[in-house]
Amino acid sequence: MSLPAEAHVALDSFKQCAGWESRARLLMQWGQRLPALPETKKTDANLVQGCESLVWLVGELKDGHWQFAASTDARLIRGLVALLLARVNGLSAEQLVQVDLPGWFEQLGLSRQLSPSRSNGLNAVLVRMRELALG
Known part of the structure; x- marks a missing residue:
C-alpha cells in the first residue's frame, strides 16, 4: 500500500535519527505541528474511548479520502497521534482498514518506546478512525 506524502516525510526524518534522544525530540516536534482542535470539537462524542x-x-x-484531526494534552501522545495522522490522512476507507499500526x-x-497502554490507546484511535470511515 502506498504511503501518503506526509508519511514519507515522517519516515525520512525518523530514519535520520541516530538514537532514542533524537527520536524523542523529533516526536515532540511532530506533536507541536499538530493543529489545535477547536474547543467546540472537544465533546464527549469526539472523545476516543480506550485511551x-x-x-x-x-x-x-x-x-473519497479521509482527513482526520485530533487533539490531546499529553505531549508524547500528541507526537504519536500526529504521526498516526501523517500515516492515515488522505486514505480511502478501504486503505484505512489495511493500516498496520505496529x-x-x-x-x-x-x-x-510504545508501552502497552500507549499501543492500546493508539489502536483505539485507529479503531475510531475506521468506525468513522465505515459508518
Whole structure:
C-alpha cells in the first residue's frame, strides 16, 4: 500500500535519527505541528474511548479520502497521534482498514518506546478512525 506524502516525510526524518534522544525530540516536534482542535470539537462524542489520555478525534470525507484531526494534552501522545495522522490522512476507507499500526511505528523506529497502554490507546484511535470511515 502506498504511503501518503506526509508519511514519507515522517519516515525520512525518523530514519535520520541516530538514537532514542533524537527520536524523542523529533516526536515532540511532530506533536507541536499538530493543529489545535477547536474547543467546540472537544465533546464527549469526539472523545476516543480506550485511551488513558484524553484524545479527541474528528474526521471528514473529502473526495473519497479521509482527513482526520485530533487533539490531546499529553505531549508524547500528541507526537504519536500526529504521526498516526501523517500515516492515515488522505486514505480511502478501504486503505484505512489495511493500516498496520505496529508496522508503522516499527518503520519509524518507535515501537520499543510504545508501552502497552500507549499501543492500546493508539489502536483505539485507529479503531475510531475506521468506525468513522465505515459508518
